[in-house]
Amino acid sequence: MKKVIYFLSLFIITAVSAQKTDEEQLKDIYDAALTKSKAYDWLNYLSNQIGGRLSGSVQAQQAVDYTKLQLDELGLDKVWLQPVMVPKWNRGLPEFAYFESDPGVTTNVPICALGGSVATPLGGLKANVVEVKSLDDLAILGKQRLEGRIVFFNRPMDPTNISTFDAYSGCVDQRYAGAAEAAKYGAVGIIVRSMNLRLDDLPHTGTMSYGDLAINKRIPAAAISTNAADLLSLSLRLNPDISFYFKQNCEQFDDVQSYNVIGEIKGTTTPEEIMVVGGHLDSWDLGDGSHDDGAGCVQSMEVLHLLKESGYKPKRTIRVVLFMNEENGLRGGNKYAEVAKSKKEKHVFALESDSGGFTPRGFSFDCSEENFIQVQSWKPLFEPYLIHMFVKGHSGADIGPLKDDQMVLAGLRPDSQRYFDHHHAANDTFEHVNKRELELGAASMASLIYLFDKYGVIAAK
Amino acid sequence: MKKVIYFLSLFIITAVSAQKTDEEQLKDIYDAALTKSKAYDWLNYLSNQIGGRLSGSVQAQQAVDYTKLQLDELGLDKVWLQPVMVPKWNRGLPEFAYFESDPGVTTNVPICALGGSVATPLGGLKANVVEVKSLDDLAILGKQRLEGRIVFFNRPMDPTNISTFDAYSGCVDQRYAGAAEAAKYGAVGIIVRSMNLRLDDLPHTGTMSYGDLAINKRIPAAAISTNAADLLSLSLRLNPDISFYFKQNCEQFDDVQSYNVIGEIKGTTTPEEIMVVGGHLDSWDLGDGSHDDGAGCVQSMEVLHLLKESGYKPKRTIRVVLFMNEENGLRGGNKYAEVAKSKKEKHVFALESDSGGFTPRGFSFDCSEENFIQVQSWKPLFEPYLIHMFVKGHSGADIGPLKDDQMVLAGLRPDSQRYFDHHHAANDTFEHVNKRELELGAASMASLIYLFDKYGVIAAK
Numbered sequence: 001m002k003k004v005i006y007f008l009s010l011f012i013i014t015a016v017s018a019q020k021t022d023e024e025q026l027k028d029i030y031d032a033a034l035t036k037s038k039a040y041d042w043l044n045y046l047s048n049q050i051g052g053r054l055s056g057s058v059q060a061q062q063a064v065d066y067t068k069l070q071l072d073e074l075g076l077d078k079v080w081l082q083p084v085m086v087p088k089w090n091r092g093l094p095e096f097a098y099f100e101s102d103p104g105v106t107t108n109v110p111i112c113a114l115g116g117s118v119a120t121p122l123g124g125l126k127a128n129v130v131e132v133k134s135l136d137d138l139a140i141l142g143k144q145r146l147e148g149r150i151v152f153f154n155r156p157m158d159p160t161n162i163s164t165f166d167a168y169s170g171c172v173d174q175r176y177a178g179a180a181e182a183a184k185y186g187a188v189g190i191i192v193r194s195m196n197l198r199l200d201d202l203p204h205t206g207t208m209s210y211g212d213l214a215i216n217k218r219i220p221a222a223a224i225s226t227n228a229a230d231l232l233s234l235s236l237r238l239n240p241d242i243s244f245y246f247k248q249n250c251e252q253f254d255d256v257q258s259y260n261v262i263g264e265i266k267g268t269t270t271p272e273e274i275m276v277v278g279g280h281l282d283s284w285d286l287g288d289g290s291h292d293d294g295a296g297c298v299q300s301m302e303v304l305h306l307l308k309e310s311g312y313k314p315k316r317t318i319r320v321v322l323f324m325n326e327e328n329g330l331r332g333g334n335k336y337a338e339v340a341k342s343k344k345e346k347h348v349f350a351l352e353s354d355s356g357g358f359t360p361r362g363f364s365f366d367c368s369e370e371n372f373i374q375v376q377s378w379k380p381l382f383e384p385y386l387i388h389m390f391v392k393g394h395s396g397a398d399i400g401p402l403k404d405d406q407m408v409l410a411g412l413r414p415d416s417q418r419y420f421d422h423h424h425a426a427n428d429t430f431e432h433v434n435k436r437e438l439e440l441g442a443a444s445m446a447s448l449i450y451l452f453d454k455y456g457v458i459a460a461k
Numbered sequence: 462m463k464k465v466i467y468f469l470s471l472f473i474i475t476a477v478s479a480q481k482t483d484e485e486q487l488k489d490i491y492d493a494a495l496t497k498s499k500a501y502d503w504l505n506y507l508s509n510q511i512g513g514r515l516s517g518s519v520q521a522q523q524a525v526d527y528t529k530l531q532l533d534e535l536g537l538d539k540v541w542l543q544p545v546m547v548p549k550w551n552r553g554l555p556e557f558a559y560f561e562s563d564p565g566v567t568t569n570v571p572i573c574a575l576g577g578s579v580a581t582p583l584g585g586l587k588a589n590v591v592e593v594k595s596l597d598d599l600a601i602l603g604k605q606r607l608e609g610r611i612v613f614f615n616r617p618m619d620p621t622n623i624s625t626f627d628a629y630s631g632c633v634d635q636r637y638a639g640a641a642e643a644a645k646y647g648a649v650g651i652i653v654r655s656m657n658l659r660l661d662d663l664p665h666t667g668t669m670s671y672g673d674l675a676i677n678k679r680i681p682a683a684a685i686s687t688n689a690a691d692l693l694s695l696s697l698r699l700n701p702d703i704s705f706y707f708k709q710n711c712e713q714f715d716d717v718q719s720y721n722v723i724g725e726i727k728g729t730t731t732p733e734e735i736m737v738v739g740g741h742l743d744s745w746d747l748g749d750g751s752h753d754d755g756a757g758c759v760q761s762m763e764v765l766h767l768l769k770e771s772g773y774k775p776k777r778t779i780r781v782v783l784f785m786n787e788e789n790g791l792r793g794g795n796k797y798a799e800v801a802k803s804k805k806e807k808h809v810f811a812l813e814s815d816s817g818g819f820t821p822r823g824f825s826f827d828c829s830e831e832n833f834i835q836v837q838s839w840k841p842l843f844e845p846y847l848i849h850m851f852v853k854g855h856s857g858a859d860i861g862p863l864k865d866d867q868m869v870l871a872g873l874r875p876d877s878q879r880y881f882d883h884h885h886a887a888n889d890t891f892e893h894v895n896k897r898e899l900e901l902g903a904a905s906m907a908s909l910i911y912l913f914d915k916y917g918v919i920a921a922k
Contacts, residue, residue, distance in 0.1 A: 034620045159495045159897070162846055197897065359820070359876050361847065385623055386822065388849040415820050415876060417897045436620070436658065436878045 022381055022454070026447045028310040030385055033443035036309055039298040040435045042070060043357075046298070047288040047430035054285040055325040056088025056256045063281050064259045067297065067322055071263035074305055078266070081259040084335040086325040088256045089116055091285055092249030095222060097191075099129065099244045101235050106245075109232070110225040111191070112203040112286060113248040114175060115328045116210075117221040124247030125150070125189050125220060131236050135173055135181050147186030150244045152236075153178045154193045154229050157420065164416040165355070168195055168423075172206070179221035180211040189220045191244065193229035195420060201225045202425040205284050207328045222246055260332045261322040265304055265314055273316040273456075274340075276350040277303045277449055280326030280333075280398055287428030291419065295357025295438055297322050299412070302442035303449055310446075314453045316348065323398035326354070330397060337401035348457040351410045351445055352396025356422075357438040358414035362389025363448060367408040370458050375408070378451050387444050389413050408457050412445055483842055483915075487908045489771040491846055494904035497770055500763040501896045503531060504756060504818075508749040508891035515746040516786040517549025517717045524742050525720045528758065528783050532724035535766055539727070542720040545796040547786040549717045550577055552746055553710030556683060558652075560590065560705045562696050567706075570693070571686040572652070573664040573747060574709040575636060576789045577671075578682040585708030586611070586650050586681060592697050596634055596642050608647030611705045613697075614639045615654045615690050618881065625877040626816065629656055629884075633667070640682035641672040650681045652705065654690035656881060662686045663886040666745050668789045683707055721793045725780040726765055734777040734917075735801075737811040738764045738910055741787030741794075741859055748889030752880065756818025756899055758783050760873070763903035764910055771907075775914045777809065784859040787815070791858060798862035809918040812871045812906055813857025817883075818899040819875035823850025824909060828869040831919050836869070839912050848905050850874050869918050873906055 020028070033039075046053070046063060053060040064081065071079045097111040113119075127148060132138060133155040138146065153174035161167035178190045194204035203223045210218050224232070236242055261281060267273065279296020283289020300320045307314060323332035340347060351363075362382075365372055372392060379390050395409035403409055414437070422428040481489070494500075507514070507524055514521040525542065532540040558572035574580075588609060593599060594616040599607065614635035622628035639651045655665035664684045671679045685693070697703055722742060728734065740757020744750020761781045768775060784793035801808060812824075823843075826833055833853060840851050856870035864870055875898070883889040 030623070031621045160492045162491070162901075164897075359878050386850070389847070417820050417901065418895050421895070434879050434882070436625075440623075440878065 022451065025310065025312065025450055026381055029306050029446045029450065030443040032306050032309040033302070033439040034436065037302055037439045037442060038305055039302040039438050039442050042298040042301060043290060043294050043433060043438065044430060046294045047290045051288045052285040053281060053283045053289055055086040055282045055328060056253070056258065060258060060282055060324065064261055067261045067281065067301065071261065071301060071320065074263070074308065076263040076265055076304060079263040082262055082335065082339060084258055084260055084324055084331050085255040086258040086331045087329045088253040089328060090251050090253065092251055095246065095248040097224065097244070097246035099232055099235065099242050101239050101242050107231065109228040110201050110203050111222050111246055112205045113250045114208040114221040114223060115205055115284065116208050116252070117179070117248065117250055118218045119249050119251060120189065120220045120247050124245055126243055126245040127188050129236065129242055129244040131233055135177060138181055138185055143185045146182065149187055150189045150191060151178065151182040151187045152191050152232065154233055156193060157195060157197050159197055164197060164420050167197065168420060171195055175206050175223065176208050179208055179219050180213050183213055183217055183219045187219060189246070191246070192221070192223050194223045194226050195423065196226050196425070198421045199226050199230065201227050202427055204423060204425045205286055206424045220248060222248060258324045260324050260336055262319060263304065264317055264319040265307065267316040268313050269315040271317045272346055273348045274319055274345055275316050275348060275449060275452060276319050276321050276399060277445060278321035278323055278398060279353045281322040282325050282327055284327055284424045286424065286426040287422070288430060289428060290430045290433045291356040291422050291428050292424065293326065293354045295433055296353035299353045299438065299442040299445055303446040306442065306446040307450065312450060316453050318449060318453065326398050333398035334401050340402060347402050347407055349408045349452045350395070350399040350402050351412070351448060352399045353412040353441060353445060354396050354398070355412060355416065356414050356419040357433040357441060358418060359437045360387060360412055360414050360441040360444040362387050362391065362413045364391050364393035364395065364411045364413055365408060366393070366395045366403065371408045374458050382444070382447065385440065385444065408452070410448065412441055414441055483912065486771065486773065486911060487842055490767050490907045490911065491904040493767050493770040494763070494900040495897065498763055498900045498903060499766055500759040500899055500903050503759040503762060504751060504894060504899065505891060507755045507759070508751045512749045513746040514742060514744045514750055516547040516719065516743045516789060517714070521719060521743055521785065525722055528722045528742065528762065532722065532762060532781065535724070535769065537724040537726055537765060540724040543723055543796065543800060545719055545721055545785055545792050546716040547719040547792045548790045549714040550789060551712050551714065553580070553712060556707065556709040558683070558685065558705070558707035560693055560696065560703050562700050562703050568692065570689040571662050571664050572683050572707055573666045574711040575669040575682045575684060576666055576745065577669050577713070578640065578709065578711055579679045580710050580712060581650065581681045581708050585706055587704055587706040588649050590697065590703055590705040592694055596638060599642055599646055604646045607643065610648055611650045611652060612639065612643040612648045613652050613693065615694055617654060618656060618658050620658055625658060625881050628658065629881060632656055636667050636684065637669050640669055640680055641674050644674055644678050644680045648680060650707070652707070653682070653684050655684045655687050656884065657687050657886070659882045660687050660691065662688050663888055665884060665886040666747055667885045681709060683709060719785045721785050721797055722783040723780060724765065725778055726768065726775055728777040729774050730776040732778045733807055734809045735780055735806055736777050736809060736910060736913060737780050737782050737860060738906060739782035739784055739859060740814050741785070742783040743786050743788055745788055745885045747885065747887040748883070749891060750889055751891045751894050752817040752883050752889050753885065754787065754815045756894055757814035760814045760899065760903040760906055764907040767903065767907040768911065773911060777914050779910060779914065787859050794859035795862050801863065808863050808868055810869045810913045811856070811860040811863050812873070812909060813860045814873040814902060814906060815857050815859070816873060816877065817875050817880040818894040818902060819879060820898045821848060821873060821875050821902040821905040823848050823852065823874045825852050825854035825856060825872045825874055826869060827854070827856045827864065832869050835919050843905070843908065846901065846905065869913070871909065873902055875902055
């Protein structure tokens with residue numbers, strides 16, 4: 001009889017623990033994130049032991065090796081590298097720039113080459129500078145006013161936009177397409193105001209494209225700091241004849257071998273349904289890429305760690321993907337989707353964190369109305385954790401190529417106010433990431449993954 | 462006829478501009494905050510030109526003079542200083558501490574005196590150390606174990622508490638009452654783990670009280686950094702015979718004259734109804750008091766600036782109050798309430814910002830159910846600005862003494878995750894305040910003031 005009672009008790013305990021409510025499961029996830037997380041230590045290593053991880057660099061490879069090792073140590077069901085060829089662009093020696101308002105009267109300007117730009121001639125490039133506020137201004141000014149000039153794109157991010165990402169979207173065409181467009185009017189180079197809401201002395205790099213412009217038509221493109229942009233603009237109002245000098249030494253090499261880093265926990269009941277969580281392992285080279293996107297990588301790794309820590313056994317396969325080359329090519333995201341399609345894998349949900357490691361505010365969803373209704377029903381579960389934004393919108397660049405009608409794509413939405421102070425600049429560094437904020441983001445992601453795993457994705461049923 | 466049309470047009474324009482919707486008014490307030498705010502420049506001056514503003518210090522007086530001058534320049538209807546006597550406690554020469562695990566084997570410890578503590582003897586204080594986790598532990602250990610010892614209070618803030626203020630409340634009794642309680646058991650001094658969720662090397666000061674303990678029974682009290690607390694705790698597990706040495710040179714002086722700084726815009730229709738917005742001008746002395754509470758002061762000043770900038774003419778009197786001596790005495794808050802009562806002033810609403818200059822998340826309200834329902838009806842107006850927390854709770858220490866049943870008291874609730882990294886420590890400095898986050902807080906406060914002014918406070922009708 002005693003034995004029966006003993007086993008009965010054991011059974012009850014097991015049954016009770018198996019019946020954890022969603023509230024309890026989320027509490028366990030958040031508690032684990034705030035007390036046992038590995039995310040901050042991982043980020044410390046990525047940022048301070050490795051540093052900036054530009055595609056094709058030694059550091060990018062070190063990051064592949066390091067994160068694979070860390071995933072191996074989590075005891076996942078499978079960890080592997082997915083080969084992908086990536087572009088290799090190198091900044092070379094530090095850039096240098098000044099403007100000359102009167103002969104011999106020069107002011108140095110903080111500058112950095114845009115990613116993918118060509119170099120200036122060896123001795124640098126010097127020309128008169130013409131300020132514009134948009135790509136459309138080029139046609140208005142025309143070849144007569146632009147030929148032989150350096151075009152200065154100076155439309156600032158709109159500070160009244162509460163979403164700094166929207167303010168960024170409203171400006172970034174200058175950086176991305178400015179050189180290709182200005183070259184059509186005979187400009188010899190472009191400089192662009194850094195995509196930064198703050199007035200400071202740091203130039204912010206970022207990707208740009210020459211489109212289909214022939215190689216011999218390509219002109220060098222660089223970003224200058226916001227303070228320098230304001231100073232140059234004011235100086236041009238006083239004296240339109242200012243000349244600008246810059247020298248940069250960047251170079252594009254042949255593509256090189258690199259990898260997406262992938263790990264998974266196999267689902268217990270429907271392992272063929274795959275849910276992806278990820279960030280991108282590459283970064284720009286000026287800082288150490290802590291917010292963009294070291295944070296998203298370690299949070300994604302942490303999601304699997306937290307699910308294990310909280311004792312949850314997913315029904316579906318949960319896969320972490322650290323994508324290579326988001327910044328200047330998206331090769332990793334494209335390769336992952338290509339392989340998934342060729343293997344006929346069934347992806348039902350993908351979640352990306354690529355908006356910085358700040359306090360999470362919610363998620364944006366790229367999905368059907370039906371799925372969005374499902375997601376909103378979970379909102380009250382997140383209220384104790386101050387997660388309040390469930391909106392429709394962009395998910396993430398790396399998971400975008402996976403998109404189909406059946407899937408839900410989502411992006412973590414952290415507080416965005418500080419993000420562009422650091423984005424693609426030398427101050428995107430570890431000390432600007434707060435440990436708790438990073439961990440709360442990881443917990444929010446793990447909670448969403450848990451809910452999609454438990455209840456399934458409606459359209460995918 | 463032309464003249465008639467002209468005046469008619471003028472009338473229509475005026476009428477239309479007078480009929481601004483709440484949505485438009487809030488948009489104007491937020492736009493002005495993000496483009497024309499003076500708050501960040503004011504904070505720069507308070508933090509970098511003046512610095513820490515301990516009650517009774519020269520810097521506190523400089524801050525009084527500076528902020529009065531700035532309010533004068535805003536063109537308010539009235540600006541004045543309200544005299545208040547404040548305690549004057551001085552840290553003296555830097556503190557020094559170590560623990561000795563074996564004779565001659567010492568480890569230096571980052572330490573700071575708690576505000577209001579007595580000094581150690583001139584040559585310092587050395588005694589064996591006993592670790593406890595709570596005030597209750599003292600009775601369990603008793604006089605036998607505590608007499609002649611230094612008590613080490615080491616209960617950490619609970620990292621799983623999403624509200625870091627709640628985690629702080631759960632620990633701060635050790636700092637506030639630890640010395641008074643330990644002295645009853647014959648302890649010769651206390652050290653307390655800093656109120657900080659982060660592991661680092663910065664000690665965090667803060668106020669403490671000896672209660673009714675006779676002056677000759679008072680024992681010195683200090684905080685040590687979280688890293689040092691962990692190291693000492695581990696060392697005590699290895700060797701319970703560790704002795705701790707510390708020397709501090711702080712001193713309490715006689716009360717000195719100081720001031721609350723007050724400015725107001727007179728109401729157009731019911732000027733006798735007063736709405737207060739404020740923060741506290743004093744700070745601790747280790748940092749420059751940027752988050753605690755320089756931010757709250759400049760945001761409160763900015764509220765009046767924003768209302769003027771947006772062209773809003775309040776019906777009620779809007780008063781900014783920069784309270785003196787919140788940190789170690791609350792004399793300014795008490796004095797303000799005392800004067801208000803003696804003058805039979807009718808305060809209908811008071812709002813305090815004293816939780817740091819981080820991204821605003823909402824407000825807490827100390828008010829009747831009826832008023833809380835009114836407030837919640839405004840929530841949708843704040844959604845575009847990502848203000849989502851309207852909760853009942855604590856408002857602010859300085860406005861607390863004003864409380865009566867007719868009023869609404871409120872506190873700004875910014876994101877709290879980073880706050881205790883800086884609170885009362887040497888790193889509460891200007892560079893940790895983000896301009897936009899500060900401005901968004903000011904705009905949120907101005908918007909709430911606007912709504913209460915326009916619709917009135919129900920209970921006060």
